[in-house]
Amino acid sequence: xxxxxxxxxxxxxxxxxxxxxxxxxxxxxxxxxxxxxxxxxxxxxxxxxxxxxxxxxxxxxxxxxxxxxxxxxxxxxxxxxxxxxxxxxxxxxxxxxxxxxxxxxxxxxxxxxxxxxxxxxxxxxxxxxxxxxxxxxxxxxxxxxxxxxxxxxxxxxxxxxxxxxxxxxxxxxxxxxxxxxxxxxxxxxxxxxxxxxxxxxxxxxxxxxxxxxxxxxxxxxxxxxxxxxxxxxxxxxxxxxxxxxxxxxxxxxxxxxxxxxxxxxxxxxxxxxxxxxxxxxxxxxxxxxxxxxxxxxxxxxxxxxxxxxxxxxxxxxxxxxxxxxxxxxxxxxxxxxxxxxxxxxxxxxxxxxxxxxxxxxxxxxxxxxxxxxxxxxxxxxxxxxxxxxxxxxxxxxxxxxxxxxxxxxxxxxxxxxxxxxxxxxxxxxxxxxxxxxxxxxxxxxxxxxxxxxxxxxxxxxxxxxxxxxxxxxxxxxxxxxxxxxxxxxxxxxxxxxxxxxxxxxxxxxxxxxxxxxxxxxxxxxxxxxxxxxxxxxxxxxxxxxxxxxxxxxxxxxxxxxxxxxxxxxxxxxxxxxxxxxxxxxxxxxxxxxxxxxxxxxxxxxxxxxxxxxxxxxxxxxxxxxxxxxxxxxxxxxxxxxxxx
Amino acid sequence: xxxxxxxxxxxxxxxxxxxxxxxxxxxxxxxxxxxxxxxxxxxxxxxxxxxxxxxxxxxxxxxxxxxxxxxxxxxxxxxxxxxxxxxxxxxxxxxxxxxxxxxxxxxxxxxxxxxxxxxxxxxxxxxxxxxxxxxxxxxxxxxxxxxxxxxxxxxxxxxxxxxxxxxxxxxxxxxxxxxxxxxxxxxxxxxxxxxxxxxxxxxxxxxxxxxxxxxxxxxxxxx
Numbered sequence: 001x002x003x004x005x006x007x008x009x010x011x012x013x014x015x016x017x018x019x020x021x022x023x024x025x026x027x028x029x030x031x032x033x034x035x036x037x038x039x040x041x042x043x044x045x046x047x048x049x050x051x052x053x054x055x056x057x058x059x060x061x062x063x064x065x066x067x068x069x070x071x072x073x074x075x076x077x078x079x080x081x082x083x084x085x086x087x088x089x090x091x092x093x094x095x096x097x098x099x100x101x102x103x104x105x106x107x108x109x110x111x112x113x114x115x116x117x118x119x120x121x122x123x124x125x126x127x128x129x130x131x132x133x134x135x136x137x138x139x140x141x142x143x144x145x146x147x148x149x150x151x152x153x154x155x156x157x158x159x160x161x162x163x164x165x166x167x168x169x170x171x172x173x174x175x176x177x178x179x180x181x182x183x184x185x186x187x188x189x190x191x192x193x194x195x196x197x198x199x200x201x202x203x204x205x206x207x208x209x210x211x212x213x214x215x216x217x218x219x220x221x222x223x224x225x226x227x228x229x230x231x232x233x234x235x236x237x238x239x240x241x242x243x244x245x246x247x248x249x250x251x252x253x254x255x256x257x258x259x260x261x262x263x264x265x266x267x268x269x270x271x272x273x274x275x276x277x278x279x280x281x282x283x284x285x286x287x288x289x290x291x292x293x294x295x296x297x298x299x300x301x302x303x304x305x306x307x308x309x310x311x312x313x314x315x316x317x318x319x320x321x322x323x324x325x326x327x328x329x330x331x332x333x334x335x336x337x338x339x340x341x342x343x344x345x346x347x348x349x350x351x352x353x354x355x356x357x358x359x360x361x362x363x364x365x366x367x368x369x370x371x372x373x374x375x376x377x378x379x380x381x382x383x384x385x386x387x388x389x390x391x392x393x394x395x396x397x398x399x400x401x402x403x404x405x406x407x408x409x410x411x412x413x414x415x416x417x418x419x420x421x422x423x424x425x426x427x428x429x430x431x432x433x434x435x436x437x438x439x440x441x442x443x444x445x446x447x448x449x450x451x452x453x454x455x456x457x458x459x460x461x462x463x464x465x466x467x468x469x470x471x472x473x474x475x476x477x478x479x480x481x482x483x484x485x486x487x488x489x490x491x492x493x494x495x496x497x498x499x500x501x502x503x504x505x506x507x508x509x510x511x512x513x514x515x516x517x518x519x520x521x522x523x524x525x526x527x528x529x530x531x532x533x534x535x536x537x538x539x540x541x542x543x544x545x546x547x548x549x550x551x552x553x554x555x556x557x558x559x560x561x562x563x564x565x566x567x568x569x570x571x572x573x574x575x576x577x578x579x580x581x582x583x584x585x586x587x588x589x590x591x592x593x594x595x596x597x598x599x600x601x602x603x604x605x606x607x608x609x610x611x612x613x614x615x616x617x618x619x620x621x622x623x624x625x626x627x628x629x630x631x632x633x634x635x636x637x638x639x640x641x642x643x644x
Numbered sequence: 645x646x647x648x649x650x651x652x653x654x655x656x657x658x659x660x661x662x663x664x665x666x667x668x669x670x671x672x673x674x675x676x677x678x679x680x681x682x683x684x685x686x687x688x689x690x691x692x693x694x695x696x697x698x699x700x701x702x703x704x705x706x707x708x709x710x711x712x713x714x715x716x717x718x719x720x721x722x723x724x725x726x727x728x729x730x731x732x733x734x735x736x737x738x739x740x741x742x743x744x745x746x747x748x749x750x751x752x753x754x755x756x757x758x759x760x761x762x763x764x765x766x767x768x769x770x771x772x773x774x775x776x777x778x779x780x781x782x783x784x785x786x787x788x789x790x791x792x793x794x795x796x797x798x799x800x801x802x803x804x805x806x807x808x809x810x811x812x813x814x815x816x817x818x819x820x821x822x823x824x825x826x827x828x829x830x831x832x833x834x835x836x837x838x839x840x841x842x843x844x845x846x847x848x849x850x851x852x853x854x855x856x857x858x859x860x861x862x863x864x865x866x867x
Contacts, residue, residue: 196684223695227699227701231706238801251718254713
């Protein structure tokens with residue numbers, strides 16, 4: 001038996017210390033909101049901000065490497081910048097951006113009014129923001145992280161007194177990532193429960209939109225990938241600060257334990273980043289080809305297969321560590337195997353576009369760009385499964401080229417596709433298409449200029465993470481092209497920001513369904529009302545909204561259904577119901593979860609605990625534990641939804 | 645408005661204004677959404693706790709792996725054979741396992757609305773847990789006196805961090821149980837809130853089960 005809770009009328013003093021916030025509009029409502037759509041927008045905003053920060057870090061790196069013997073940065077500044085570029089892009093851009101789209105669109109796609117745990121959802125966002133702020137505060141508080149985003153031991157685990165790495169940067173990095181892990185885990189749990197438990201009637205698993213499916217797989221990967229990382233970070237922190245010996249080889253410790261734990265997290269993390277992108281592309285391609293996704297169930301099962309196989313390939317990051325021929329053979333084979341479901345998906349996307357009435361909008365261009373660029377990155381990835389080749393390429397720019405093709409050419413292109421595709425739903429107006437297409441082409445050119453030459457640099461031996469190179473290595477010309485390309489990518493991002501502002505001023509209204517979409521989010525107004533669906537939709541088919549609009553005649557041609565047709569025809573009855581969404585109800589009487597202060601209060605306590613750990617100063621514990629305990633207890637006593 | 649008769653099986657519950665009263669609707673825990681069954685058949689909060697525990701398995705798994713990897717690899721300092729007092733630890737482990745029994749009885753009591761017995765058993769659970777933690781503190785003190793510290797050898801590092809993290813889990817559990825006890829004393833925890841107790845119970849049983857694994861790995865596996 002399952003229950004919902006509601007409170008009795010109150011005659012005595014309120015149960016909770018702070019007066020419950022009521023407002024759902026205005027500036028301050030953003031701090032107490034539990035609306036999945038607002039939280040999604042906030043995730044997107046900070047991810048975009050961190051994208052710009054990480055981009056500036058990359059540009060500084062490219063300035064330094066634009067010519068031989070660069071003098072823009074010192075070696076230690078360079079270490080800090082590549083560490084923070086990688087850490088930021090993975091943890092504060094890639095993951096939050098996927099969560100942003102997931103937050104906004106998973107409930108809309110499954111026909112729900114909110115996520116399963118609205119307050120935990122808000123908490124997850126504030127923790128990510130707190131973790132990012134905490135980590136970046138290190139720039140002012142004794143040195144930023146400088147041990148690489150992977151933080152290999154014993155470099156990172158040697159105590160400060162041991163002198164391996166200057167500053168407290170690694171402490172900030174380890175504690176910051178533990179905080180972020182709390183946010184990621186809560187958000188993963190929320191996604192899984194929402195997707196499994198909150199689907200509208202008729203929304204069976206095999207009718208769910210592919211983006212929602214991929215968010216489900218991603219959430220499971222996050223749930224199980226974060227704990228090994230947290231464990232590894234705790235060991236590093238203890239080695240640095242409490243003189244434990246986990247990674248001290250002279251005392252019998254094994255630095256490879258760290259590499260194993262890190263990559264048991266790190267490789268699933270790659271799929272945590274790319275699967276949501278694959279989901280976005282699987283939404284965009286069918287809409288702008290006006291065809292259903294080719295081989296829907298194969299795409300789903302390929303995604304699940306990637307989710308499983310992703311756990312069995314981590315050693316391909318460690319082929320040069322001397323683990324023995326049987327181990328590396330097994331992991332080499334597993335790595336080749338994972339190319340199969342990935343390749344299957346690429347053919348599914350091609351099959352979707354093939355023969356379709358293709359409309360080359362900006363969103364479509366970015367999705368097609370994704371398929372092409374991701375395939376290139378996938379091919380160089382398969383090269384790494386061949387152990388001798390990998391050994392040759394290890395720690396060279398070839399690897400940098402490979403993972404930027406999958407993560408920038410893949411993930412970032414998918415994110416931009418998602419921006420152009422869903423922007424009208426989120427903000428009610430379209431992004432300008434002319435600026436958008438300029439944005440795409442400049443980014444495509446800039447991206448390839450930046451990362452394609454890196455293949456050749458890597459094959460001719462240029463090592464990663466080197467802060468300067470001599471003039472006589474023959475790397476100068478290609479490095480100049482790469483640096484120019486980097487600034488072209490920055491220009492493309494600038495065009496996007498200009499487009500956001502320009503489109504907001506122009507306000508070209510989108511209407512409910514500007515792209516003739518297929519999934520439920522297009523059946524409701526743009527931007528959606530707070531309650532999403534005035535009436536809970538009843539789902540009768542995959543691509544349900546499409547079937548509300550179109551049917552096929554005897555020859556299989558598409559025929560638009562007239563809105564509000566006769567009632568004895570089942571599809572028309574569905575149309576009539578769909579129309580009611582917009583007209584019949586104004587959302588009165590729908591009980592939505594009430595805003596709350598406490599997610600923010602609890603999350604605000606965590607950075608203080610982080611400072612207490614980094615500086616070993618117990619005074620920080622007072623505000624930290626104070627906020628944490630006050631927030632948790634007040635949260636526990638506060639009902640999810642206030643009676644009106 | 646919610647009235648007393650909406651509690652499951654209609655048993656009269658002592659309710660005061662401001663109480664949270666569960667309503668059997670088959671809907672979502674936090675959101676009045678629709679009156680259809682959850683496809684998983686599990687309430688949202690319970691499913692979430694199961695997922696968290698699955699995640700926590702891997703957390704402990706990493707530290708257990710580290711302990712196993714570093715068994716007998718210490719280059720100096722006391723070994724487990726020098727320090728372990730297996731009869732003593734067996735007794736505290738037994739007490740911890742008995743706390744699970746008390747937890748089951750506490751849940752059963754609150755489910756049938758017997759709040760007095762619920763408070764007795766939930767206190768007993770917390771007390772057994774606290775006894776276990778007390779035993780652990782005694783053990784740590786004893787080992788430190790005999791020369792085993794975090795930085796002595798690999799055994800010290802991996803033993804203290806693994807058992808310390810487990811002890812932290814137990815302490816969090818005790819605080820949780822005591823909070824439930826306090827809520828019950830204030831009349832804020834009624835028969836219909838038994839899901840809250842059940843979820844705390846899931847966590848508590850998990851912590852016990854993890855201890856069975858840790859105890860076996862650390863104390864019982866032959867050299």
